[in-house]
Amino acid sequence: MAFEGLAERLQGTLQKIRGKGKVNEADVKEMMREVRFALIEADVNLKVVREFVKKVSELAVGQDVMKSLTPGQQVVKIVKDELTNLMGGEQDPIQFSRKPPTVIMMIGLQGAGKTTTSGKLASLLRKRHNKKPLLVAADVYRPAAIEQLITVGKQLTIPVFSRGTDISPVEIVRQAMEEAEREHHDVVIVDTAGRLHVDEELMQELTDIHELSKPEEVFLVVDAMTGQDAVNVAKNFDETVGVTGVVLTKLDGDTRGGAALSIRAVTGKPIKFIGVGERMDALEAFHPERMASRILGMGDVMSLIERAQDNVDDGKAKELEEKFRSQSFTLDDFLEQLQQVKQMGPLDELLKMMPGANKIKGLENAQVDEGQMGRVEAVIQSMTPTERATPDIINANRRRRIAKGSGTSIQEVNRLLKQFEDMKKMMKQMSGMQQKGNKKMRMPGLDSFFK
Structure with missing residues (x-):
C-alpha cells in the first residue's frame, strides 16, 4: 500500500x-x-x-x-496541517x-493507466x-488501447466512440463531439495516445486535439x-x-508515495483523483487533509462513509436495522452484509480508515x-x-454435510x-445500551478475520 513505510516512520516518530x-x-x-x-526514503x-x-x-x-497545555499534540497538529x-x-x-x-482530455505516458482510468472516471x-x-x-497507434476501452465501456455500460485506426485522432475527436451533441452526452472523456517518452509528434497531436475540443479539464x-520522474513528466506536458x-494511478501498489507529496509543490498542479485498486470503482477524489490523516494514522472517516454510501443500498440498510432491533437477523442477512462490505474494497484498507485502528491492541499491523x-x-x-434461517437445527450430521x-x-x-451466536448476543446487548449508558462494547468474532 502506498505510504506504508512513510506512515509507519512518521507515526512512530510523532508518537514519541x-x-x-x-x-x-x-x-x-x-x-x-x-x-x-x-x-x-519515500x-x-x-x-x-x-x-x-x-x-x-x-x-x-x-x-x-511551547507554553500550551499539550505541546506534543500541538506539534502533531502542525505536522498534519503542513502535510495537508x-x-x-x-x-x-x-x-x-x-x-x-x-x-476532459486524458494525457500521459504509455503504461500510466490512461485507458482504465478513463473508464473509472466515467x-x-x-x-x-x-x-x-x-x-x-x-489512441490510433495502439489498437489494443481501442479494444481495451471498448471492453471497459461494455463492462460499465458506458458508450465508447471509436473509428478504428485509419483516421486521425483529431478527426475522431471532432466526430465524437458531434455524436455527444446528438445523443445529449454532457461529458466527453478523450483517451489520447501515450508514448514511452515525451516527443514532439505526441505533443503536436495533443495541441491539435486541445485546440479543437477546448477541454474544461x-x-x-x-x-x-515512477516516483520523481512523475514530476518531470508533469512539467513537460504542462508546458505544451x-x-x-493530475490523476495518480497505482497508489495501492508498492509505492513510496513521493510523487503524491511532491507533485503539487513542484508543479503547482492539483492532484484531482487517485487510483486505489484494479476494480472499476477504485478511483477516488483526492482530499489532501484526508490523505494526511491516513498517513499519520488518524483514519479517514469521510472516505469510509462515502464508500458505504456508494455500495450499501439504503432500503436494505433500513431493513437490516429493523432486523437488528427485532433480533430476527439470519445467516442470509449475515452473508448479504459480508458481500456488501467486500464491495467497498479490501478490508485491510477499510480498517486503516478507522481512526485509532492502528492503536488497537492486536490490530496495529493487522x-x-x-x-x-x-x-x-x-x-x-x-x-x-x-438452516440459514434457524441455525439451531444444525446438528453434527448437518455440519459434516455443510463442511463437505x-x-x-x-x-x-x-x-x-459460534461467531453468529456471539453477534446475536452483541445485538441484544446493543439494544439495551441506552438504558445502561455508554458502555464499551467488544466485537465478538472480529479477530477471526485477521492474521
Whole structure:
C-alpha cells in the first residue's frame, strides 16, 4: 500500500512527542531529523523536504506551542496541517463546462493507466455527479488501447466512440463531439495516445486535439510508482498542453508515495483523483487533509462513509436495522452484509480508515484474511434455506454435510456458527445500551478475520 513505510516512520516518530508534557527545541530537532529521513526514503523531492522541515520546525518551536497545555499534540497538529498544505490544502473539485458537453482530455505516458482510468472516471462521474459520459478512443497507434476501452465501456455500460485506426485522432475527436451533441452526452472523456517518452509528434497531436475540443479539464495520468520522474513528466506536458490536474494511478501498489507529496509543490498542479485498486470503482477524489490523516494514522472517516454510501443500498440498510432491533437477523442477512462490505474494497484498507485502528491492541499491523471471508461465504451457501434461517437445527450430521459441500472443515463450520451466536448476543446487548449508558462494547468474532 502506498505510504506504508512513510506512515509507519512518521507515526512512530510523532508518537514519541505526542504525549510529552513539555517540548523543547532539542525535541523538535530530533523529531524533524526523523521526519526528514522518512520523507527522503519515500522519494519526496529534496527541495520539498527542506522547505517542509523548515516550516514545521519554525512553527513547532513557537511560543504558543511551547507554553500550551499539550505541546506534543500541538506539534502533531502542525505536522498534519503542513502535510495537508504540501498536497494542496483543500480538495480541487472537477470543473464542468457551463455549456455541455464538458470535455476532459486524458494525457500521459504509455503504461500510466490512461485507458482504465478513463473508464473509472466515467463511472465515477455517472455515479457521483449524475452525468451521461461518452468515452472516446483516440489512441490510433495502439489498437489494443481501442479494444481495451471498448471492453471497459461494455463492462460499465458506458458508450465508447471509436473509428478504428485509419483516421486521425483529431478527426475522431471532432466526430465524437458531434455524436455527444446528438445523443445529449454532457461529458466527453478523450483517451489520447501515450508514448514511452515525451516527443514532439505526441505533443503536436495533443495541441491539435486541445485546440479543437477546448477541454474544461486536461488530466495528466501518472503512475505513482515512477516516483520523481512523475514530476518531470508533469512539467513537460504542462508546458505544451496546459495540465489542469493530475490523476495518480497505482497508489495501492508498492509505492513510496513521493510523487503524491511532491507533485503539487513542484508543479503547482492539483492532484484531482487517485487510483486505489484494479476494480472499476477504485478511483477516488483526492482530499489532501484526508490523505494526511491516513498517513499519520488518524483514519479517514469521510472516505469510509462515502464508500458505504456508494455500495450499501439504503432500503436494505433500513431493513437490516429493523432486523437488528427485532433480533430476527439470519445467516442470509449475515452473508448479504459480508458481500456488501467486500464491495467497498479490501478490508485491510477499510480498517486503516478507522481512526485509532492502528492503536488497537492486536490490530496495529493487522492483515485481513480475505480467504477466510471466502470460506465463510462458502459455508453459508452450502446450507439449506431452513438452516440459514434457524441455525439451531444444525446438528453434527448437518455440519459434516455443510463442511463437505463448502470444501471446508467441521471446525470452520463450528467457528462460523459460534461467531453468529456471539453477534446475536452483541445485538441484544446493543439494544439495551441506552438504558445502561455508554458502555464499551467488544466485537465478538472480529479477530477471526485477521492474521
